[in-house]
Amino acid sequence: MSHDKIPAPRGLDEKILADEKYSFSRLTYEIRRADGRWEKHERNLFRRPDACVLLPYDCARGKVLLTRQFRLGAFMNDETPGLLEACAGTLDPGESPDACMRREAMEEMGLKVGELRFLFEAFVSPAASTEKLYFFAAPYGPEARVGDGGGMEEEGEEIEVVEAAFVEVLREAEAGAIRDGKTLTLLYWLKGAGLMA
Ligand SMILES: Nc1nc2c(ncn2[C@@H]2O[C@H](COP(=O)(O)OP(=O)(O)O[C@H]3O[C@H](CO)[C@@H](O)[C@H](O)[C@@H]3O)[C@@H](O)[C@H]2O)c(=O)[nH]1
Ligand SMILES: [Mg+2]
Structure with a gap:
């Protein structure tokens, strides 16, 4: 090519x-x-600045961690009230994708990330936005959930942390109920990786 x-x-x-x-x-x-x-x-x-996105997965319990929040673009398209998504956030100036991902996981999900696996990078909407997204996955267990998450109050964030069975989330994805591109990418990556037998 x-x-x-x-x-x-x-x-x-x-x-x-x-x-x-x-x-x-x-x-x-x-x-x-x-x-x-x-x-x-x-x-x-x-x-837009580059951003990072993370799918934490718990192989022992068969769970994944997601977030739900109001998203203006989704609402203005079809009145989606709250979008189920993988945790994502924009890089601060000079911040590495790895450091950003750890910070955002703590801010949004109260998750202390240990092993962090970089998967790939991709443009989000390349005709209209400069933003490039760095995709990550991370194994986690219940002991890594050290905070409440929720996002930064001063940035107007109000983020619900959603822990769900991976098989259930995949079923929802297949039924069309998960409608965020980066999240679908990560869910199908995890399915393909065969880590959640
Ligand atoms: N006051 C103010 N706040 C803003 C503005 N634009 C964004 N914000 C706020 O700044 C915060 C940025 O939060 P991050 O966690 O860093 O980014 P994100 O919004 O999660 O972005 C990621 O996910 C989005 C949803 O899929 C993606 O659209 C985005 O590209 C990125 O990947 C959000 O609370 C957002 O509402 C603005 O013009 N004014
Ligand atoms: Mg965010």
Whole structure:
């Protein structure tokens, strides 16, 4: 598979339309088509920091840990009131994905992560956002649940921690009841890894 057939765009120009916590821009640039023509494009781009996501799994008890919270994008699409997701969070400036993942696991789930396995990285919504996501899995046991989690009050977070049987969660995924991409990716990774026999 060749990854380098498409040349970089030329004449990139970025205008910031909004710059609150993260910025939203309008970009103009030219893309070279396969026939050699340069074609002008205009697109909007959400500049979000990279983020990390974790699926903790307990082989002995056959459980996984997830979270549930209000998510604006899901609500504005189809009025989803609360989305069941794997714990995720954005990297602070200069923070490594590993350190971020440990911090977020404690903040959101009260989980003290021991062994942490990096799986792969992937773009979340590459046409519209710069965000790249680092995927992790971690074995855990009940003794690692040292706090309540819940998220950062000052950031407006109110996160429910959900511990559930993996077979049940997979059944829900297969029935279409789990509707978050990063979470489905991790659940099917865990199924494929054969660790939850
Ligand atoms: N005040 C304010 N707060 C904001 C703003 N934008 C985001 N926040 C808050 O900042 C916090 C960031 O929390 P993190 O745990 O670091 O990130 P996340 O929201 O969990 O993001 C991850 O999961 C999302 C849901 O799938 C992903 O969309 C996202 O890309 C990332 O992977 C959240 O409470 C969010 O509501 C803003 O403009 N203003
Ligand atoms: Mg989060």
